[in-house]
Amino acid sequence: MSQVTITSLLKKKLNKEPFAVVTCYDAGFATRVEKAGIDAILVGDSLGMVVQGQESTLPVTVQDMAYHTRCVAKGASRPLIITDLPFGSYNSVEDCLRNATALMQAGAEMVKLEGGSWLCDSIVQLNRAGIPVCGHLGLTPQSVNLLGGYRVQGREDEQAEAMLADAKALQAAGASLLVLECVPKTLAARISEALDIPVIGIGAGNQTDAQVLVLHDLLGVTEKTAKFVRNFADGSASVEDALLRYRIAVEDRSFPGDEHTFT
Template sequence: MSQVSIPSLLKKKQAKQAFAVITCYDAGFAKLVEKAGIDAILVGDSLGMVVQGHESTLPVSVEEMAYHTRCVARAVQQPLIITDLPFGSYNTENDCLRHATTLMQAGAAMVKLEGGSWLCDSIVKLNRAGIPVCGHLGLTPQSVNLLGGYRVQGREDDKAEAMLRDALALEQAGASLLVLECVPQKLAAQISETLSIPVIGIGAGNVTDAQVLVLHDLLGVTEKTAKFVRNFADGASSIEDALVRYKNAVEERSFPADEHTFS
């Protein structure tokens, strides 16, 4: 497996080859993810809940994201490393650039931002500085208080249309990837087909170009998981085997199945 790049993921989309992404936060697990042949690692601010025990992602700092990015980056050579900019770190263009630079220097190959067209100017500025961007639409956990909880987004026609407009705006501004979280499969298919950049789904059905799950969720470590999660450790002979099973299921589009999908 050669080093994964943004162009190589774009080629997979163009060839209609689904690819797998895993969210993990440390060197030991990152090595297993790489060994399983996973294309990309997301160092997510979900570490606030998974690792630190918070009720949300909001308390996570830039310094903590940089620390976990360094842990992952030291362990792997091949997967594309994507790191979340945490809550409050990109409210202005200058803050966004400064904190994204910190994460890139820690070992990220791309940063991820939650939000719609209001981020376009920041994305342009990041690209000018040589920083690739992954967008994130649908359920955006940093906005959980505004959204009123962890709920499916885009079921109403007007909100679905607004999400498609936001997706197009992010792509036009220079986003290279897009995460769609907890959206109806029909909308996810429309956005994936409309955009030229790869779309990574989580709770968006098997119609996107890729899937992402949190490592602890797919290994059955998390006590309470969302509808879109499958325990790949069930019946697996090892952690690596569970990761390979996840990768194969994504590539074959047998995961997510109907029971993991929102309508």
């Protein structure tokens, strides 16, 4: 199979073909993700919690992200590799450019940033430097202290309208993908319909263009998981089998079900 690109993911959106994304941190699992036919790998700053044992993503550094990106890039060549810019690494356009460049040099093919329209100047500059961008709205874990915990975002009309406006602004600035986390399914569907770029949901219903789950969550390794998680290892013969079942469930929209969705 040919290498996944931004263009091929956009084509999937146009053809209404949902695609799967997995958050992964090392070469061994990246190889299995690739064999399962999953289109994109997110090297997430969630590694702070599931790999390092931290209480949040905030302690993760650019050096941590670069290390794990290099590992993933050694294990997979077909999926699009997206890497999180960690907390505090993109507070200015200059910092954003410098740190994103380091992650791209480590093997990322796109960087992900959490936040709304205040990121537009950085996105414009990243694109000028040849760096593709994935936005992230809704529950943004790097802002957990400001949000008052891990809570669903966008339930109030004013907040929903602001999120839609932010999504459109990020797209206009040059974002090529957008993650929506812990957002009511009706709002997620509305944003997905309004944007030309693919929208990746996590706890955002099954009407987005794609889904993402943390590898450790979908394999049942994490002891305490969120409502939007399904253990695909349950009943699977192997890691690769679990990943394949996840991909198929995303593609036929049987996952996420109502039990994984917020209203």
